[in-house]
Amino acid sequence: MLQIDQLTKKFGPNIAVDSATISVPEPAMIGIIGRSGAGKSTLLRMINRLSDPSSGRIVFDGRDITTLSGADKRRWQSECAMIFQQFNLVPRMDVVSNVLHGTLNRRSTLATMFNLFPSEDIHRAIDILDRLGIAAHGAKRAEALSGGQQQRVAIARALMQDPHIILADEPIASLDPMNAQVVMQSLRSIHEEDGRTVIANLHTLDTARRYCDRVIGMRDGRIVFDGRPDQLTTGAARDIYGADDSFNEAYTSTEIQTLDRVSA
Numbered sequence: 001m002l003q004i005d006q007l008t009k010k011f012g013p014n015i016a017v018d019s020a021t022i023s024v025p026e027p028a029m030i031g032i033i034g035r036s037g038a039g040k041s042t043l044l045r046m047i048n049r050l051s052d053p054s055s056g057r058i059v060f061d062g063r064d065i066t067t068l069s070g071a072d073k074r075r076w077q078s079e080c081a082m083i084f085q086q087f088n089l090v091p092r093m094d095v096v097s098n099v100l101h102g103t104l105n106r107r108s109t110l111a112t113m114f115n116l117f118p119s120e121d122i123h124r125a126i127d128i129l130d131r132l133g134i135a136a137h138g139a140k141r142a143e144a145l146s147g148g149q150q151q152r153v154a155i156a157r158a159l160m161q162d163p164h165i166i167l168a169d170e171p172i173a174s175l176d177p178m179n180a181q182v183v184m185q186s187l188r189s190i191h192e193e194d195g196r197t198v199i200a201n202l203h204t205l206d207t208a209r210r211y212c213d214r215v216i217g218m219r220d221g222r223i224v225f226d227g228r229p230d231q232l233t234t235g236a237a238r239d240i241y242g243a244d245d246s247f248n249e250a251y252t253s254t255e256i257q258t259l260d261r262v263s264a
């Protein structure tokens with residue numbers, strides 16, 4: 001399905017991603033972990049073609065994604081929707097319209113200018129919001145919602161594109177533990193129920209362990225771990241985070257204990 005071969009990104013003399021090779025033969029829920037600067041965001045941005053690789057290849061269902069340009073590249077970008085830490089919604093616009101913006105790439109400029117959305121799209125947007133438990137907020141401005149609700153609106157907007165892949169760059173980094181749990185569960189159910197691949201950059205190991213079937217650890221641009229959560233030993237975590245404070249931070253995170261208390 002998705003095959004990433006020797007993908008590399010250089011910024012001047014710095015190598016942000018160094019020969020990353022990842023094979024995703026069937027829909028999966030993958031967590032990418034690693035300390036700040038490890039190359040996680042750069043890797044996701046290359047998969048989405050927001051950033052051009054220096055070398056290497058991305059292939060999806062036999063199609064070479066690396067060489068796409070123009071309309072083909074935009075089509076790919078809607079097939080692998082991206083979600084960000086800061087939600088990237090239009091704050092003063094209502095929730096349903098924010099979700100409908102997920103269909104912009106297939107609408108004419110004129111229809112877009114006048115906010116003319118087909119009624120079937122509006123119904124679909126409301127159904128998606130309903131599924132994510134936030135349909136009641138559909139008419140509110142996005143800025144009136146909590147962070148966790150806003151992130152679910154961003155997920156709804158992504159789903160509007162009916163993507164094969166959802167790329168989430170630190171989707172819960174700005175959220176409190178309770179909202180973080182709801183957002184991760186939403187992503188998990190999108191993977192399980194729809195068979196979409198979710199690849200999420202996560203800053204704590206606990207979250208990756210809890211929600212993902214596969215964990216990829218990056219350090220200094222390289223993939224230093226790729227396996228099941230139960231294979232992620234303390235030693236492997238130390239390889240990913242190094243043996244200093246950032247290891248302790250990632251490893252002894254209280255996040256999960258808080259989550260367990262909340263859900264108990």
Ligand SMILES: Nc1ncnc2c1ncn2[C@@H]1O[C@H](COP(=O)(O)OP(=O)(O)O)[C@@H](O)[C@H]1O
Pocket residue numbers: 011014015016017034035036037038039040041042043
């Ligand atoms: N646009 C850019 N220009 C120059 N260097 C960059 C750019 N984006 C990222 N980098 C560098 O690439 C490395 C990886 O960054 P990034 O992918 O953001 O890591 P992470 O998401 O794991 O924190 C870092 O050293 C960062 O400084």
Ligand SMILES: [Mg+2]
Pocket residue numbers: 040041042201
């Ligand atoms: Mg990042």
